[in-house]
Amino acid sequence: MGYTPTTTSPDYSIQAPETATPTRNQPDIVALHGTSRDSKLWLTENWITLGKQLEKQGISLVLPWASEAENQRAQFIANALQHAVVLPKLGITALAEIISKSQAAVGVDTGLSHLAAALNKHVVAIYTDTKPALTGVMAGARECVNLGGKNMQPSAQEVMLQLKTFNIVTHE
Secondary structure: OOOOOOOOOOOOOOOOOOOOOOOOOOOEEEEEOOOOOHHHOOOHHHHHHHHHHHHOOOOEEEEOOOOHHHHHHHHHHHHOOOOOEEOOOOOHHHHHHHHHOOOEEEEEOOHHHHHHHHOOOEEEEEEOOOOHHHHOOOOOOOOEEEEEOOOOOOOHHHHHHHHHHOOOOOOO
């Protein structure tokens, strides 16, 4: 097409609004566990393992949800952890603010993972049913990584290793 593609990370120029959303007392990572198809889900056991590993480092999982199935999954994950927070049902603007105040986001193949990248958060995007080379998150000002692929289930340890490279956690 006659142009040279850029080699720098995009600047999405998106900022979440500042409202009266309460600040949480300890560092947290937003767990974007909901997606449009069950085939894109990361195993619930992996979310729990990740949450336990994060809690050892003083980091809690924050679990948003949109559907009743997502609410039930969020409650199940939170019940297995000590400090996880299940958010009330939120609109996209309020959720963007929550994401913007987090340490990072870990998410499955969902638009919210892309939103987190656009908000300049570190993102570990987990793919289990699609090819991340086609639809993976693209970093803005912060690093993002795409794990997995078609018929793959990355481990919680792989996610922790990526969070370590972002300097979010100190050990796996």
